[in-house]
Amino acid sequence: MKYRQQLKGLQPYHPGKSADDVKQAYGLQQVIKLASNENPYGCSGKVSQAISHELLNLSNYPDSSASELRKRVAEHLGVFQDQLIFGKGTDEIIHLLCRAYLEPGVNTVMSDFTFLQYKRNAIIEGAHVREIPHLNGRHDIQKMIDAIDDKTNIVWVCNPNNPTGEYVRQDELINLLESIDKSILVVCDEAYFEYVDADDFPDTISLLSDYPNLIVTRTFSKGYGLAALRIGYAVCDPEVVSTLNIVRETFNTSHLSQIGVMAALDDQSFIKECHLKNRQELEQYYRFCWRFGLSYYPSQANFIFIDMNMESNKVAQHLLSKGFIIRPGSTFGKPTGLRITIGTPKQNDSIIALLSHFVKVEANSQNSHMLSQ
Numbered sequence: 341m342k343y344r345q346q347l348k349g350l351q352p353y354h355p356g357k358s359a360d361d362v363k364q365a366y367g368l369q370q371v372i373k374l375a376s377n378e379n380p381y382g383c384s385g386k387v388s389q390a391i392s393h394e395l396l397n398l399s400n401y402p403d404s405s406a407s408e409l410r411k412r413v414a415e416h417l418g419v420f421q422d423q424l425i426f427g428k429g430t431d432e433i434i435h436l437l438c439r440a441y442l443e444p445g446v447n448t449v450m451s452d453f454t455f456l457q458y459k460r461n462a463i464i465e466g467a468h469v470r471e472i473p474h475l476n477g478r479h480d481i482q483k484m485i486d487a488i489d490d491k492t493n494i495v496w497v498c499n500p501n502n503p504t505g506e507y508v509r510q511d512e513l514i515n516l517l518e519s520i521d522k523s524i525l526v527v528c529d530e531a532y533f534e535y536v537d538a539d540d541f542p543d544t545i546s547l548l549s550d551y552p553n554l555i556v557t558r559t560f561s562k563g564y565g566l567a568a569l570r571i572g573y574a575v576c577d578p579e580v581v582s583t584l585n586i587v588r589e590t591f592n593t594s595h596l597s598q599i600g601v602m603a604a605l606d607d608q609s610f611i612k613e614c615h616l617k618n619r620q621e622l623e624q625y626y627r628f629c630w631r632f633g634l635s636y637y638p639s640q641a642n643f644i645f646i647d648m649n650m651e652s653n654k655v656a657q658h659l660l661s662k663g664f665i666i667r668p669g670s671t672f673g674k675p676t677g678l679r680i681t682i683g684t685p686k687q688n689d690s691i692i693a694l695l696s697h698f699v700k701v702e703a704n705s706q707n708s709h710m711l712s713q
């Protein structure tokens with residue numbers, strides 16, 4: 341069959357192993373997945389209640405413009421309703437952005453160590469991808485500015501950055517926005533916004549009024565614990581919303597999902613609680629790294645990227661056999677790295693115990709190897 345040139349060399353995206361796959365493969369009763377940065381505490385209890393009230397109301401198409409949800413999110417953020425567009429997760433928003441703003445002959449600028457969907461979608465649209473080497477897990481904003489030209493249509497700022505957890509500061513983002521033409525879209529993907537702590541993290545919502553080319557994306561999949569409902573959104577200039585609406589499927593978010601995320605939005609105390617627990621648990625991993633002299637990126641998100649100083653596929657494999665799924669760095673071209681989603685205290689204790697044991701055994705086998713030489 342004849343298909344699009346751009347698809348040559350691309351494979352379907354691998355979401356990583358599911359808990360059921362691993363249970364089967366290793367004959368395990370219980371498998372904990374800490375590989376996709378989902379919320380280990382689930383979601384607000386209000387969500388299932390709200391959804392259950394709608395279970396007899398499934399015969400009509402959903403509200404295409406998600407009016408009620410739009411109203412609530414607009415109030416929550418203090419923006420106008422026409423600045424919002426909802427998608428089947430931020431993933432769909434990224435897809436829509438590439439569909440609407442990229443084509444052969446134009447380029448798009450991003451870090452070489454960031455969320456993989458930007459590149460993938462850009463390639464599918466036939467755009468040229470300019471990947472700028474990261475600086476210690478951080479976007480090199482100055483080099484990104486240098487790489488932008490009159491053929492650039494989108495610049496991607498993953499903030500905090502997946503998979504490193506590092507972030508771009510407010511002053512760096514303003515420098516980027518001030519340095520480029522206002523016809524170039526700057527996408528700030530804030531999928532982990534609910535976990536951010538840093539004082540100098542950009543206040544992107546306030547920046548929107550000064551920069552019509554700025555677009556902020558957020559999701560209900562991570563901090564809100566609703567990855568299954570598939571709702572993410574973008575906040576931007578109404579003109580960008582109109583352009584994206586041309587390529588958006590009419591009924592892209594479901595009725596139950598809209599109902600569910602509204603209930604979650606109402607329960608901000610759940611978000612606060614998860615934020616605090618995540619901070620505390622992150623510290624556990626820092627202490628583990630200090631103890632074994634391992635380097636890591638300080639994280640503003642609900643995951644940590646650790647350099648294990650050894651081939652991390654075998655570490656991941658070992659944890660898998662014990663019922664823990666984590667993401668080996670090879671996924672991101674970093675064969676000694678591991679990205680671990682911060683779990684519950686009990687889950688983290690188990691992972692840290694397994695990792696400590698593994699690191700000690702490895703160190704011993706290295707020593708005896710040296711002695712025997």
Ligand SMILES: *Cc1c(COP(=O)(O)O)cnc(C)c1O
Pocket residue numbers: 377428429430431432455498501502529531558559560561562567570571572
């Ligand atoms: C998880 C993630 C997303 C996608 O989230 P969905 O809303 O579930 O599609 C987008 N960007 C980054 C950086 C992510 O880590």
